[in-house]
Amino acid sequence: MAGNFFSIRCDDCENEQVVFGKVASVVDCAVCGSTLATPTGGEADFHGEVLEVVEAR
Ligand SMILES: [Zn+2]
Structure with missing residues (x-):
């Protein structure tokens, strides 16, 4: 399975941002x-609400 993209809503400002599921470095809003995603070696650890999963094609 290829990596998916996730639409994350920032807890602090409600900005919606699309983040790759397997980030290599910290993703900020x-x-x-504000930090939206931190790398874990696998699927990223998301900080905020996951609104939508966008499957890679
Ligand atoms: Zn924000």
């Missing part, structure tokens, strides 16, 4: 700079 583009609006407020």
Whole structure:
């Protein structure tokens, strides 16, 4: 299975941002700079609400 993308809503500012499921480095919110995802070696650890899973094609 290829990596999926996840639509994450920032806890702090409610910005919605699409994040790759297996990030290699910490992903910050583009609006407020809050951490949205941290790498774990597998599927990222998300900080915020996962709104949607977007499957890679
Ligand atoms: Zn934010």
